[in-house]
Amino acid sequence: MSIEDRYQSNKEVTLIDIANELNVSKSTVSRALQNHHSIGAATKKAVLELAEKYNYQPNAIAASLFKKSTKTIGVIVPILSHYFFSTVIAGIEEVAYKAGYKVIICQSHELYEREVIVSKTLLSAKVDGLIVSVSKETVNMDHFQLFLNKNIPLVFFDRLPSGIQSNSVSVDDYEGAFKIVEHLIEQGCKKIAHFTGPLNITLTQNRLQGYKDALRKHNIPVNDELIYECGFERAQGITTTEKMLADQISIDAIFAVCDPVAIGVMLTLKQKGINIPHGIAVVGFNDDPTATVIDPPLTTVAQPAFEIGVAAGNIFLKQVSEPGGAYIKEVLKTNLAIRQSSILKNS
Amino acid sequence: MSIEDRYQSNKEVTLIDIANELNVSKSTVSRALQNHHSIGAATKKAVLELAEKYNYQPNAIAASLFKKSTKTIGVIVPILSHYFFSTVIAGIEEVAYKAGYKVIICQSHELYEREVIVSKTLLSAKVDGLIVSVSKETVNMDHFQLFLNKNIPLVFFDRLPSGIQSNSVSVDDYEGAFKIVEHLIEQGCKKIAHFTGPLNITLTQNRLQGYKDALRKHNIPVNDELIYECGFERAQGITTTEKMLADQISIDAIFAVCDPVAIGVMLTLKQKGINIPHGIAVVGFNDDPTATVIDPPLTTVAQPAFEIGVAAGNIFLKQVSEPGGAYIKEVLKTNLAIRQSSILKNS
DNA sequence: CTGTTAGCGCCTTCAG
DNA sequence: CTGAAGGCGCTAACAG
Numbered sequence: 001m002s003i004e005d006r007y008q009s010n011k012e013v014t015l016i017d018i019a020n021e022l023n024v025s026k027s028t029v030s031r032a033l034q035n036h037h038s039i040g041a042a043t044k045k046a047v048l049e050l051a052e053k054y055n056y057q058p059n060a061i062a063a064s065l066f067k068k069s070t071k072t073i074g075v076i077v078p079i080l081s082h083y084f085f086s087t088v089i090a091g092i093e094e095v096a097y098k099a100g101y102k103v104i105i106c107q108s109h110e111l112y113e114r115e116v117i118v119s120k121t122l123l124s125a126k127v128d129g130l131i132v133s134v135s136k137e138t139v140n141m142d143h144f145q146l147f148l149n150k151n152i153p154l155v156f157f158d159r160l161p162s163g164i165q166s167n168s169v170s171v172d173d174y175e176g177a178f179k180i181v182e183h184l185i186e187q188g189c190k191k192i193a194h195f196t197g198p199l200n201i202t203l204t205q206n207r208l209q210g211y212k213d214a215l216r217k218h219n220i221p222v223n224d225e226l227i228y229e230c231g232f233e234r235a236q237g238i239t240t241t242e243k244m245l246a247d248q249i250s251i252d253a254i255f256a257v258c259d260p261v262a263i264g265v266m267l268t269l270k271q272k273g274i275n276i277p278h279g280i281a282v283v284g285f286n287d288d289p290t291a292t293v294i295d296p297p298l299t300t301v302a303q304p305a306f307e308i309g310v311a312a313g314n315i316f317l318k319q320v321s322e323p324g325g326a327y328i329k330e331v332l333k334t335n336l337a338i339r340q341s342s343i344l345k346n347s
Numbered sequence: 348m349s350i351e352d353r354y355q356s357n358k359e360v361t362l363i364d365i366a367n368e369l370n371v372s373k374s375t376v377s378r379a380l381q382n383h384h385s386i387g388a389a390t391k392k393a394v395l396e397l398a399e400k401y402n403y404q405p406n407a408i409a410a411s412l413f414k415k416s417t418k419t420i421g422v423i424v425p426i427l428s429h430y431f432f433s434t435v436i437a438g439i440e441e442v443a444y445k446a447g448y449k450v451i452i453c454q455s456h457e458l459y460e461r462e463v464i465v466s467k468t469l470l471s472a473k474v475d476g477l478i479v480s481v482s483k484e485t486v487n488m489d490h491f492q493l494f495l496n497k498n499i500p501l502v503f504f505d506r507l508p509s510g511i512q513s514n515s516v517s518v519d520d521y522e523g524a525f526k527i528v529e530h531l532i533e534q535g536c537k538k539i540a541h542f543t544g545p546l547n548i549t550l551t552q553n554r555l556q557g558y559k560d561a562l563r564k565h566n567i568p569v570n571d572e573l574i575y576e577c578g579f580e581r582a583q584g585i586t587t588t589e590k591m592l593a594d595q596i597s598i599d600a601i602f603a604v605c606d607p608v609a610i611g612v613m614l615t616l617k618q619k620g621i622n623i624p625h626g627i628a629v630v631g632f633n634d635d636p637t638a639t640v641i642d643p644p645l646t647t648v649a650q651p652a653f654e655i656g657v658a659a660g661n662i663f664l665k666q667v668s669e670p671g672g673a674y675i676k677e678v679l680k681t682n683l684a685i686r687q688s689s690i691l692k693n694s
Numbered sequence: 695c696t697g698t699t700a701g702c703g704c705c706t707t708c709a710g
Numbered sequence: 711c712t713g714a715a716g717g718c719g720c721t722a723a724c725a726g
Contacts, residue, residue, distance in 0.1 A: 010497055014719060027698045030721060038695055054491060060471040061411045064720035065702045071407060072451075072472075081576065081653075086433035093427065093454055097465070102472060104419075107454045109438055118444070124407040125419075125449060145400060150357055227446075235634070263640055270642075289581070293610055295617075295642040361703060372713045377705060385711055409703035412718045 013054045016215045022046055054214020072102045074122035076132045078110045083288045083306050089290035091309020099317055112137040119143045129153040129316040136163050136198040153319035156313045169311040169330040173203050176301035177210025180283050187344040189253035195230035195240050197257040211241045253281040259288040261297055283340040296340030360401045369393055385529040388531045396488035421469035423479045426455045430635045431652050438656020444455040446664055459484040466490045475665040476500040481508050502659045507549045516658040516677040520550050523648035523681035524557025527630050532565045534691040536600035542577035543588050544604040565589040584611020600628040608643055643687030
């Protein structure tokens with residue numbers, strides 16, 4: 001079957017077709033296509049022209065099999081449709097694209113089981129690296145250990161696991177929490193509640209610790225009754241606020257573990273007719289786009305989501321180019337974005 | 348080298364290793380692993396145990412090469428970090444996961460060139476299908492035609508291209524726009540401005556047409572001076588509002604092409620001290636989560652983003668299971684989400 | 695400068 | 711019920 005026939009009948013046009021047509025060997029075609037130096041200009045030109053004419057697309061799968069590299073990065077996030085995660089992935093994709101890598105995205109839906117399954121799928125798919133924010137259920141890390149065993153670069157971000165050593169990129173959650181609570185104190189708040197994330201997650205623990213230490217530094221006793229276990233979702237912010245209000249505990253500020261929760265808090269307080277910030281001040285963590293949309297605008301700890309993705313991608317690339325290097329743990333800085341939801345004093 | 352050695356030294360454990368260890372052929376191992384009926388129970392058990400013990404992961408790349416299917420769907424979106432797109436992708440991923448497919452995500456960044464490049468990468472990667480929302484620059488569709496030529500299922504969503512026939516899933520943009528403009532008219536608005544998206548995009552044209560027809564139906568003349576070419580971003584909503592205010596044209600409502608623009612509009616109006624809805628009513632399109640966060644809450648046309656993704660995924664699956672079937676064009680219904688930003692009358 | 699050869703790891707006829 | 715053999719499309723020694 002001639003190359004022309006194959007092309008017309010929508011069959012894959014391969015190296016061999018071009019080679020046959022030109023009466024050269026497939027190695028020659030392969031080399032011409034990769035611009036190998038030791039190929040005659042005429043041959044190269046002929047090959048390139050034919051490839052162009054017949055819309056030849058190299059079969060990356062075949063190349064991967066041989067080269068043992070798929071030029072693919074696997075990414076696992078709990079939920080794709082959250083601003084934070086989609087923005088991190090945008091950062092990863094940007095770095096990946098520039099370095100010639102593709103990105104396979106999987107969601108764990110915060111489920112340990114599903115995380116295990118997709119990580120194995122990604123192993124089978126022979127991804128060259130894996131970038132992960134672990135599910136809130138995950139405590140066992142064996143499925144990630146498999147990657148390390150095979151020397152496949154593994155980078156954690158945001159939700160860092162305990163009990164496994166690898167690369168990571170995170171923000172200084174402790175410091176961010178500390179600073180924003182200190183800001184509340186400076187505004188005159190004394191009864192500051194904290195709505196936490198799931199308690200088994202490192203990030204939750206760090207923000208909680210920052211909250212506690214800021215209080216202690218300013219001689220405000222830590223009151224466990226003001227610490228509410230909440231979650232990461234707006235809906236949980238709403239229910240936790242309702243529970244708190246039902247508790248009738250006196251409060252002058254709420255530090256929410258993340259912006260979606262803070263938004264839920266604010267919507268509920270507003271609905272109950274409680275003034276923000278003068279009745280209760282509210283602060284969050286993330287700086288999602290909604291923070292500047294809600295009224296009053298939300299004071300929050302700005303996390304560089306896109307940069308986190310870029311950093312994770314770069315760590316992967318570095319591990320690829322220098323295999324066996326030490327693990328890289330990058331901690332990015334946060335910035336306070338102070339807005340109306342917490343301003344009680346004129347300055 | 349024994350399987351034990353290979354395992355210890357982190358080499359890939361393959362079918363052959365298991366076969367050698369058990370003194371059976373690799374075909375037997377292959378069949379045992381896929382639970383082929385004609386394999387002795389004892390043999391099967393031995394194979395499975397060894398596979399388990401040595402953490403055997405099938406090399407999906409090798410299988411793909413043979414089977415000519417990578418169990419992978421390519422997805423191209425303009426921007427990943429927008430709620431709408433990340434939610435659609437979440438829907439695609441959900442369907443894909445359940446059917447055993449992986450999802451490769453690429454961003455075009457609204458750039459034609461980049462869209463062409465990533466689509467070719469995806470072709471080379473031998474994706475089994477492609478799901479796309481085209482960039483706003485794209486007019487030439489040759490790069491997508493390549494997929495159709497090779498009988499690779501292609502599904503467009505949201506931004507439907509003209510000049511190429513394929514599967515698609517969209518919402519009824521015309522009807523959504525018509526209904527929401529009619530709603531404004533019912534509220535007593537007579538001077539309704541429209542901030543459009545990029546005009547070459549079908550969706551933009553359809554929403555514009557819905558806007559015009561709703562006006563005409565109610566005997567309100569269409570005034571081109573009230574139609575502002577804008578875009579899809581919050582920042583463009585802000586600048587366009589400023590331009591409009593500078594024009595000093597009398598207006599009582601704005602229909603923004605999408606929620607991010609509507610949010611930009613509202614933030615600007617509020618900053619200028621213009622009451623919403625009584626000074627100017629504002630409505631959008633999408634029902635992003637921010638719509639319920641802004642004050643007053645935004646009236647908008649609710650698009651089922653997740654369901655769009657699910658529908659696109661299902662169309663892909665259907666095309667895979669019934670090759671050569673007719674193109675499927677699914678149009679999902681929208682719902683008006685009427686909120687304070689447009690309520691001028693008590694009902 | 696180019697061809698020959700030998701795989702990468704898996705799957706599936708075709709034999710037994 | 712199992713084995714042998716060939717091949718998916720590409721690459722990279724190793725020879726000329």
